[in-house]
Amino acid sequence: MAARTAPFSRFEFVIAWRYLRARRAEGGVSVMTWISLIGITLGVAALIATLAVRAGFRAEFVGTIVGSNPQITVYSAPTEVVEGSGVYSRLIRDYAERTERIKAIPGVVSAAPAVRGQAMVSFGERSNVADVYGLALSDLKNIPNIAHSDDAQGDIDDFGEGIAMGIGMARDLGVSVGDTIKLISPNGAKTPLGTSPRVNAYKVVYIFSAGRYDIDQTRLYMPFREAQSYFNREGGADEIDVDVTDPEKVENWETAISDASGPGTLLWTWKDASGSFLRALTVEDNVMFIILSILVLIASMNITSGLIMLVKNKGRDIGILRTMGLSQGSILRVFFLCGAFTGVIGTLAGLTLGVLFALNIDSIMSFVNWLNGGGVWDPSIRGIYYLPAKLQLWDVIKAVSLSLVLSFVVTIFPARRAARMNPVEALRYE
Structure with missing residues (x-):
């Protein structure tokens, strides 16, 4: 065979x-x-x-989202300012203690108290609306796309002497490093006649590109203490911005952060904002x-x-x-x-x-x-x-x-x- x-x-x-x-x-x-x-x-x-x-x-x-924005934002539920007054506030008064407790959680890279507000930016005859973040210099340096921007102008270490703004906003206003802009907020000083607008002048010391068009067009940073004063947040913070080691699994830290922050804590993650x-x-x-x-x-x-x-x-x-x-x-x-x-x-x-x-x-x-x-x-x-x-x-x-x-x-x-x-x-x- x-x-x-x-x-x-x-x-x-x-x-x-x-x-x-x-x-x-x-x-x-x-x-x-x-x-x-x-x-x-x-x-x-x-x-x-x-x-x-x-x-x-x-x-x-x-x-560009996780490199320019907090991956988890900690808020406080509205609480009555004075018992029986009927006036509520979401200001976080014990932000320093909460921040330290959150930083102690394994996997948390950074936690920073922040003040948030909106104001009109004016330079010469041009104006724009800015989303203002109040942060300390050390915390601003922890934001990768802001602190290590390829198209940055100026020196971020001078942040304590002025403000930082997105390159898109600077281009629209015609602003360069060293120019002085006016920041106008409708919620200024409170007087017997009502609330008067607050107009302050600030020197632009740093211009950044976060890699996202919308951020570069609207984002502005000012020192934390100055933001507290400017937006009437003395002694408090609007939020605590948290970054973790693995942003794709940010939900793994929600329970621990909520427990560390204490009762009345509300969390908002980057996936909540961009998940859809x-x-x-x-x-x-x-x-x-x-x-x-x-x-x-x-x-x-x-x-x-x-x-x-x-x-x-x-x-x-x-x-x-x-x-x-x-x-x-x-x-x-x-x-x-x-x-x-x-x-x-x-x-x-x-x-x-x-x-x-x-x-x-x-x-x-x-x-x-x-x-x-x-x-x-x-x-x-x-x-x-x-x-x-x-x-x-x-x-x-x-x-x-x-x-x-x-x-x-x-x-x-x-x-x-x-x-x-x-x-x-x-x-x-x-």
């Missing part, structure tokens, strides 16, 4: 590769092979590039993956068409191979390898193209921006200043695995058809 050949022997690869490169008698097969190859390449490249851009956008968006947007991004990512997966499937289906044509044109060869002793399994594997070669080569080409696209996204966006005359990426709409891309191993694995699995699956049907071909019928008219 003749020995059975091992599955996927070398001769099976040789035959499959020769069939795949056929150009003369099977010109149509060659065209279908190229169509399949190009389709899979573009599908995989589009899938990898899209996943990288979506991951980069989410990472940049979250990074992030969930929308997740849904959009899943939908995009499904849509692009369908494109890869359509491209893979072209492999089936090409193999069916190849099987039809190679009927005589199949009959000869069978009479020479090749089993149905060998014939199946030969034509399976024909389709698999196309899928593997297309997937590798798509992987290369997708990775190159993701790594050169800045140059590509610059070209697109130039081609359209500018304004392609509007930070006032999208929040961040540029379109980032972040290659993640899991995303690449998903794209490559999907393409290979689909390519292998669609190859099975025409390969089985070739294996079941009767050699007598194949050679009857030859």
Whole structure:
């Protein structure tokens, strides 16, 4: 009895590769092979590039949030200022003690009392509305995107002598480091005739870029003590800003912080503020993956068409191979390898193209921006200043695995058809 050949022997690869490169008698097969190859390449490249851009956008968006804003904000529930007065306040009087207790919690990176308010900023004939944060210099230095801004102007160590403002607001007002602006608040000094507006002049000592358009357009920092006086918060703070080691799991610290802060504590996390947007991004990512997966499937289906044509044109060869002793399994594997070669080569080409696209996204966006005359990426709409891309191993694995699995699956049907071909019928008219 003749020995059975091992599955996927070398001769099976040789035959499959020769069939795949056929150009003369099977010109149509060659065209279908190229169509399949190009389709899979573009599908995989589009899938990898899209996943990288979506991951980069989410990472940049979250990074600008947690790098410029408190990850957990501690508030106080309204309490009666004087018993029976009917006047309530949310001011935190014991902010120093609460802050120290919160700092002692494992995993808490920083905790800082803050005063918050809104005021109108005026410089010359221009004015704008500012979201004012009152922080100590040491606490301001703990905000990564503010203290380590790439486009910063001035010296943050001079913060005690003036104020810091976002680069967008400074640009709109025409302000430079060293200029003096006016800060106007309607809630000023209280007199028998009512509350009079408070107008103070401050020197701009530091201009920052937080990486987010909305923050750069509205954010202004002033020293904590000065903010207490300016907004009538003497002896108290509006909130305590807390950062933790893992912002993505910020909920793990909520109970401990609430207990350390004491009764009447209210918490607001960055996920509470931006959670709906992030969930929308997740849904959009899943939908995009499904849509692009369908494109890869359509491209893979072209492999089936090409193999069916190849099987039809190679009927005589199949009959000869069978009479020479090749089993149905060998014939199946030969034509399976024909389709698999196309899928593997297309997937590798798509992987290369997708990775190159993701790594050169800045140059590509610059070209697109130039081609359209500018304004392609509007930070006032999208929040961040540029379109980032972040290659993640899991995303690449998903794209490559999907393409290979689909390519292998669609190859099975025409390969089985070739294996079941009767050699007598194949050679009857030859």
